[in-house]
Amino acid sequence: MSVDRLSVTVPAGVGAALRALAEARGTTVSTIVAQAIGHEIRMAALERALAEADLRFGALDEELVVQAQSELSGKTKGSKPRRRKP
Numbered sequence: 001m002s003v004d005r006l007s008v009t010v011p012a013g014v015g016a017a018l019r020a021l022a023e024a025r026g027t028t029v030s031t032i033v034a035q036a037i038g039h040e041i042r043m044a045a046l047e048r049a050l051a052e053a054d055l056r057f058g059a060l061d062e063e064l065v066v067q068a069q070s071e072l073s074g075k076t077k078g079s080k081p082r083r084r085k086p
Contacts, residue, residue: 008033 010018022029054060 018029018032022032025032
């Protein structure tokens with residue numbers, strides 16, 4: 001596997017917490033950082049795809065979003081939606 005070495009600067013508290021997390025998980029800081037970056041890249045691609053779909057097909061009706069979230073989570077109809085705004 002090919003790798004790309006990067007140098008990242010973070011606040012001391014973040015670095016310490018990251019090292020502790022890696023140790024607790026029995027993995028490396030590099031693995032955790034690579035997974036987090038991969039997650040951010042996938043989320044950005046999803047946000048772009050959703051924005052493109054909104055432009056192409058129109059935004060979803062908010063009531064449909066609330067209904068779907070309620071059905072997926074098993075919550076009551078009065079529950080507040082947790083839709084992420086761009």
